[in-house]
Amino acid sequence: MVSPIFVYMMLNPHVRHSPWLMPYYHSMKVVLLKCETYRKPILKATIERGLNLLGYTDIIRRGDRVLLKPNLLAAKPPSAAVTTHPMVVESVAEWVIDHGGKVLIGDSPGGAVKDMENLWTITGMRAVANKVGAELLNLNRYPIKIVDDLHISKICDDVDMIVNLPKLKTHSLTGMTMAVKNLFGLVPGLYKSHLHRVYPDPISFTKMLLRLYRLIPSNISVLDGILGMEGNGPSAGEPKAFGILGMADDALAMDFAIAKLARVSGRAFPEIKVAPTPSYELMSEVTTLSIRMPQTRVVNLILPTVLRYIYSLLFSYRPVITNRCRTCGVCADSCPVNAISGPPYTIDYRKCILCTCCYEVCPYGAIKIKRSVFRI
Structure with missing residues (x-):
């Protein structure tokens, strides 16, 4: 007998890549491509090539509302490598529009950001939104839903698709911040601080992030690793040109692939110690990745x-x-x-x-x- 879930996904291609339904449809895929520039023609072509390798030709239906979720930790310029580069956001936005979707760009930045317009401007998101006709959403002011003890932005229910746009960086608490950690920006406002108080150590905090990952249907992850951060990230480390652009249909698979490439252990990056190893197909042009971990995690490594x-x-x-x-x-x-x-x-x-x-x-x-x- 054919599973009703399988039939539903065949009739609704846009839900095939939900982490809830992934096991019913296909094994996860990660694509890591070389890209050393933010020049628009090269960048956009690389993103399109990667998404095609994932098989994303019919995932967006005309009129779908698609949320682009970049890492907008703080009001820092693109050169600081703290936030997702605006050219990555713009290129993905144009890909969505080319496939018939309507683009929204949103995040709940870290800390007590009092001037979102300033953040939009300095990070380059205002210019991207104006150019592609996207709506900017301050998720600190968006309604929430409560699942167990987690407050999650209701935007997850109000859009047809979420495209996760993390930045490749180190992190003083979690070792690294990539696709799974970037979903923390869908927890609104200072409630993030509450979760830091409830889950103060790297292991418990990572377990909370993994619960969040399982609750949020992120359909695509596009990792900006062209210029990332090493050392004492996520905001005070040193920018480093990694020359990587990653694409995956699952956030956890993306993180595991990058950690394996960088030969980072579970002691330095608790996510790969706590989470079960996902089964994924890797297509990679990149063979090595060197990244200096935060000093707070080095003792665990050596x-x-x-x-x-x-x-x-x-x-x-x-x-x-x-x-x-x-x-x-x-x-x-x-x-x-x-x-x-x-x-x-x-x-x-x-x-x-x-x-x-x-x-x-x-x-x-x-x-x-x-x-x-x-x-x-």
Whole structure:
């Protein structure tokens, strides 16, 4: 007997790539292509080639509302490699439009962003929206739905498709931030800070991200790894030209493929330790990837278990507010446990849970992660 789910997907191609229904239809696919420039003709052709290799010729129906979900962590210019490059967003938007879809661009940035128009402008999203006729959505102000203890933007139910547009970066808490972590931007507003408080360590936070991934029907992931970030990401690391453009029909498969390429272990990147290894077909022009991990994760990478435990008793990493602080207050507004007060701003380390949210969202790079002798 033919499964009714299979029949439904045959009649509705746009739902075939939902992570809920993926096992009924096909094995997952990841495409990694070389691309060393944001020049529009080359970039757009590379994206179209990759999506064709995934078999995406009929996934969009005319009139479908398609949400493009870039990484818009902070109001940083494209050259800083903190956010998804606007030319990637523009090229994917034009691909959607060429296939008959209507484009929306939305995110809920990290921290307490008070001026979204400024963020749209500096990241280049305003210019992209004006050029392609897309609607910009501040997901901090969008209605939510509650699933268990997770608040998720209702935009997931109000569009026909979500295209996930992550940036290839390191991350001080989770080791790396790619396709799965980028879905965290569909958790609106400062509720993200609440989740950091409830899930303060890398393992529990990663498990929460994986629950979120299973709840959000991201149909396509296009990874901007042309210019990414290494070191102390996701906002204060060093830009690095990786020359990679990735496309996948599953966010977790994308992350596993990149981690394997970079030879990153589960100790440095908990996602590949916690999640079951997905089965996927890899089509790659890229054979090597070198990325320097955050200093907060390096000890997990280089030391065996016993030595890591001894090290953890003697040393700890903590955020420190430097003299670059401009007293904007974003760190205090974003702290999930109210450990930051001021101005002048100081951190109460008795309250600090080392989630590094302050470090992540500081618009001036005034917060550094420093090693201290003996645990706080």
